[in-house]
Amino acid sequence: MRHAHWVLALAGMMGLRCLDATASGSPAARAEIGSITDIAWLAGCLESRRGDRIVEEDRMELRGGAMPGMGRTTSSKGLQEYEFTLIRERDGKPVYEAHPSGQPSTTFEATVANGDSAVFAAPAHDYPQIVGYRRAGADSVVAWIDGTVQGRSRRIEFPYRRVACATPG
Numbered sequence: 180m181r182h183a184h185w186v187l188a189l190a191g192m193m194g195l196r197c198l199d200a201t202a203s204g205s206p207a208a209r210a211e212i213g214s215i216t217d218i219a220w221l222a223g224c225l226e227s228r229r230g231d232r233i234v235e236e237d238r239m240e241l242r243g244g245a246m247p248g249m250g251r252t253t254s255s256k257g258l259q260e261y262e263f264t265l266i267r268e269r270d271g272k273p274v275y276e277a278h279p280s281g282q283p284s285t286t287f288e289a290t291v292a293n294g295d296s297a298v299f300a301a302p303a304h305d306y307p308q309i310v311g312y313r314r315a316g317a318d319s320v321v322a323w324i325d326g327t328v329q330g331r332s333r334r335i336e337f338p339y340r341r342v343a344c345a346t347p348g
Contacts, residue, residue: 211293215241215266215273218289218297221312222246225320225339231255234337236322237344244268266297275299275310306333 222240226233231254238248245267252259263278273289275297287299287310298311308326315321315338322337 213292215268218292224344226342227339
């Protein structure tokens with residue numbers, strides 16, 4: 180249960196909902212695993228605000244077969260959590276590598292990769308076992324983590340809006 184405490188703490192800080200795990204998308208969408216180019220729409224900057232808490236995900240454009248990214252959660256108390264991610268192809272299939280602050284890395288393999296959804300799974304991982312993203316209109320993305328914690332199904336959603344990426348200056 181290495182990540183369960185961190186994930187549930189983050190969800191609590193954000194005031195996010197915990198839901199029973201449900202299947203992601205239609206049966207046809209679940210079966211569609213495209214290439215990394217099909218999920219290049221994940222590039223860019225996303226933000227979710229609740230009170231003084233800000234959760235950000237910034238991902239570089241697809242180049243050289245990879246989309247590196249990073250995320251952070253901040254509040255009036257400073258940096259709460261951070262994570263480095265890498266989406267790349269392995270054996271012809273997209274994978275999502277998560278490197279969370281103070282935690283071991285985990286690799287999730289794509290179960291869905293198309294123009295509207297990207298779902299990655301690591302069934303043997305403690306929590307989450309699923310990381311997903313779904314387009315929600317032109318300027319929004321819903322991300323989620325899903326799986327089982329202490330025998331109970333949990334799904335936590337992160338409603339993001341697209342924002343301009345910050346530039347040094």
